[in-house]
Amino acid sequence: MNSNTLYLFFIFSILVILNNVFHFLSQSTASDSDASYVLACGASTDAEDTNGRTWKSDSQFLLNSGDSMTLSAPVQDPSLPSIIPYMTARIFTSTSTYKILVAKGRRCWLRLHFYPTSYGNLDPSKSYFDVIANGFTLLHNFSASITAQALTQVYFMKEFALRPTRSGDLNITFKRTLEHIKDAYAFVNGIEVISMPDIFVPAPLVGYSDQFVEVDSSSFQTIARLNVGGQLIPPTNDSGPARTWYDDSSYIFGAAFGVTFKADESVKIQYPGNSSKEIAPLDVYNTARSMGPHGNININYNLTWIFQIDANFTYLVRFHFCELEFESVNQRVFQIFVNNQTAEENADVIAWAKSRGVPVSKDYAVYARDEPGDEELWVALHPSLSTKPQFYDAILNGLEIFKMNDTRGNLAGPNPVPSPMPTQADDAVEEYRPSRSKRAAHLIGGIIGGFVGCSVVARLFICFTKEKRKGYRSTSSVGYRLPSYGRSHTSTSSSTMSSGKSTASSHLSSVAAGLCRHFSLLEIKHGTKNFSESQVIGVGGFGKVYEGLIDGKTKVAIKRSNPSSDQGCEEFLTEIEMLSRLRHKHLVSLIGFCEEDGEMILVYDYMANGTLREHLYRSNKPALSWKQRLAICIGAARGLHYLHTGAWYTIIHRDVKTTNILLDEKWVAKVSDFGLSKMGSNPNQTHVSTIVKGSFGYLDPEYFRRQQLTEKSDVYSFGVVLFEVLCARPALDPSFPMEQVSLVDWALHCQRKGTLEDIIDPNLKGQLNPLCLRKFTETAEKCVAEDGLDRPSMGAVLRNLEFALQLEKTSEQPEPVSYNSADDTYAMYTVMLGIDENSVVSLENNAPHKSNAFSPMVNPGPR
Structure with a gap:
């Protein structure tokens, strides 16, 4: 081999080696x-x-x-x-x-x-x-x-x-x-x-101005990842490593939902130079939730989210902001609270981002103390008053919560406690059970989030639909409560079944399945002893209701469709879609469903005390006391008020009656049966044009005549319920003389003649305070007004019933006062209680009340 050949061989060998090296390096990189x-x-x-x-x-x-x-x-x-x-x-x-x-x-x-x-x-x-x-x-x-x-x-x-x-x-x-x-x-x-890129940086420890939590060597567990004000973002739409961003509404505390809006076409969202799409996708920053356009309302409540956590860990809370409306500093400035502690005194997104449409994120660390029952993390926003901004408001686009390992390198918490129903977000604050360490703080949040939140937010939504502030735009999504982080989202794809189940899921099953638990028919038969008649606890328009057991221990109510019933697939699906998304203390809880072999079955939380009606008449059960009846009416009103105002769109129940108000073991009222419910198609819609459905005796006459359904149709039906509770007789009873067949007509007739006391349930004799009775009957009378415009909102009904209960509790009269001569005494008690009757009690006025007796307006503070 000559020298030239050796030289070429040497060059070729070098090239091969370099190629392999480069290939290895490229693969390694x-x-x-x-x-x-x-x-x-x-x-x-x-x-x-x-x-x-x-x-x-x-x-x-x-x-x-x-x-x-x-x-x-x-x-x-x-x-x-x-x-x-x-x-x-x-x-x-x-x-x-x-x-x-x-x-x-x-x-x-x-x-x-x-x-x-x-x-x-x-x-x-x-x-x-x-x-x-x-x-x-x-x-x-x-x-x-x-x-x-x-x-x-x-x-x-x-x-x-x-x-x-x-x-x-x-x-x-x-x-x-x-x-x-x-x-x-x-x-x-x-x-x-x-x-992933390292998206974690040292975060200030809330409550300690000079301390930061180092994160370099820490591990994290994701507790929540929320697209605040927007809809679910699936992994396929995430700009980072296939994350799921959930809707935030299931975490919101109370009825104070604020308003949601989306960036208009003039706002082009762009990441700043030092930011990354790995932090959050543009879809998170494209939508937001704010408190609303009315500053005088916003300063009286907090926009609050609650999360279940494990105690004795440090948590990193990441807020995602992007100003979509304002362009100048000090237009919208707000406070950020984490676990009742101030994390940021004056948060101004424009001051941070320097421009509208520029995302910015802020991290804060908080330690969850190891105290019995203290397993919640609260996040709250409140307008800042100290800087006197142009608008008293707050905004949030996204929220993430991460648990950090402890000093032993542990991230594990205890197994959760199973519940027979999905976790409920409750705005009935007086029945909420906070931990001992937080009762004072929860009281503040409770008073504001419950009494003020319900009434204030009702006004907020009413005002908002009539007079939008420039720059506020609503999204088309309903403020439904969706599953928490780690749960499945709705799947609309059909699935193949085996082991005795249908081999092809119907459209009904595929739509409903992702919303709540799916039971097999075998499980249902086992839990009801093969639909034994001995297990039947009721019969309704949909079919029989059975008492049953699931998982061998949890008592439930199982409603089985009757094939000959007028109610079918549409009502079945409506019930699943409504109840699996709505969560409230005074709405019955849907646990799951079964749709197999032609069966349509719904599984609910068991209501130990049955329906309201069976405690009023034609039953051997003991009669309810007057205070019990008032509390039950208030609970049902809260549930209906939530339906009308708790989501961005009004949800109309359309079948309010005493058999659809259930009572649990603690006599808490829960509205049930959503098979006929309707939802408006946009926030500005005044009515829904639909064929007339409902129950005779409770049916709104205006809806019957015009076939235009509004939330005032529910108010009319609830007014019938109030008279039924007072008089303990059916809404329609053909056994009575002609003029007395309709309870509403007869009660109004007696009301005008001053003889209403003659038709009140005899079991209530001696229990009724005339002042309370007067407010109760006034409320019922207004509810059943012929013209829907003359009826109060459900929020106003709720406030008046609460006022009636307060009168019942607080007035101690040395001598009985007749119903017809109670005017002076009634006025005396409104003064004694410090109540402005015109602003608090007026059924015509839907504005939130200002009574010190019912809604003490304390400084909202951190919660």
Whole structure:
């Protein structure tokens, strides 16, 4: 071989070596920056989910796969968004570890997907396990089955932000904790590991002006990720690592929802130079929730969100802001409170971002003290008064809450306590049970969020629809309450069923399934003893109602459709869609449904004391006292008031009657039966044109004549209920003489003649305070006015009933006063109680009352 040949061979060899080096470096660089693993645990081959994401088999990442087995779920629940990864599981009977190579020095998102069900012959109740990643305990003695029950969802996901080892390894260990129990096991359905930029920076510790919480070596668990004022953003629409951003309305405290709006076409949202789309997608900053355009209302309440947390941890609270309306400093300045402590005294988004349409995020850390029952984190906004801004208002676009590991490297909290119903956000504040450490603060929030919030926000919405401030624009989304973080969102795709279920889900099932729990027909039959007549507790227009048990222990009411009933699929679906999204102390709670083999079945929380009607007449049950009746009427009014004003659109019940007001074991009233409910199509709509439906005797005559449904139709029906409660007789009774058949007509006749006392329930004799009775009957009379415009709003009805109850409680008269001669005494008590009757009691005036007796206006402060 000559020298030229040797030279060429040498050059070629060098080029090959350099090519391999460059190829290795390029792969290494790509791996360091784009490391992403989406693993379907237990799957034998790679497969795509419904969103087009490819999930790889997990077997190559498992160090000791011999200590595990793969099993398939026996049944695909219709709420599952995809077969992949939930229909297969990796089952661990001994300690097993995944080893995944990720980018060195960079954090990564770790998501664990769980679908607890009966895999093979394994019992889900025997699955308790730990999950440890790189020395951090993520889950301890964790039960996926209990967690799913508490969430009332069949599947869920846990998300963590972790740092890999120095070598770039992420080691995820599963260890069962019930070693002494036969067949105990751990499992997982899916694992996502996605490299991320480090979006966490030191955050000021709320309550300590000079202290910051270091985050460099910390791990985090995602507690909440909310698109405030907007709709759910699915992973496919996220600009970062496939995150889900949930609607915030399910976390809002009380009736004070504020208003939502969207950026108009003139606002172009652009990230600043030092920001990143990894922080949050533009869709988060494109919508917002504010307190509203009326500053005189806003200064009297807080816009508040509440989150369930684990005590004894530090939490990082991230606020996302983007000013969409104003352009100058000091136009909108507000205070930020976290857990009743001031996090920011004067928050001015324009001052931070320097321009309209520029996103900015702010982080604050707070420590949740380890006190019994103290497992809530409160976030609140309130207009700042000290800077005298142009508008007394507050704004928020997005909110995230992350739990930080403690000093032992632990992120795990206890298993949640399962509930027979979805978690309720309650604006009936006087029945709310805060922890001892927060009772004073909750009292402030309760007074404002309950009495003031309900009445004030009613006025806010009424005013807002008539007179919008320039720049405020509403979104088209309803202020419904949606599932909390980690729950499934609505899935409208049809699903295949097995094990005795229908092989093709109907449209009804596919729409409803993601909203609440789906029961199999076998579960329902087991819980009702195969629909035994001995279990029947009522019969309605939809069908029979059975007392039953679910999960072997939780008592429920099960309503089964009668095939010959006039109410069918439309009412069934309406009931599911309404009740699974609405959460209120005085609305009956829907637990789930069953739609299988032609059956349409609804499962509700059990109401131990039945319907209001059976405690009024034609029953052997003891008669209710007058104070009990007042409290029940007030509770029902609160529920209806929430329907009319608690969401951006008015929801009209359309079938208010005493059989649709249920009573729980504590005699708390809950409005039920939403099969006929209607919702307006836009905020400015004054009525809904629809065919007439409802119950005779309660039907609004104006609605009957014009076929135009309004919220005042519910007010009329509720007025009939009030007379029914007072007189203890049916709304229509053909056994009476002709002039007395209609309760409303006869009561109004007696009211005009001054003989109303003659038709009052004899069981109430001696219990009625004339002042209270006068306010109650005035309220009922106004409710059943012939013209809807003459009827009060439900908020005004509620305030007057509360006033009547206050009169009943506070007035102690040495001598009885007749109903017809109570004028002077009535006036005397309004003065004695410090009540402005014109502003508080007037049924014609829908403005919020100013009574010191019922709504003490304290400084809202942090809560």
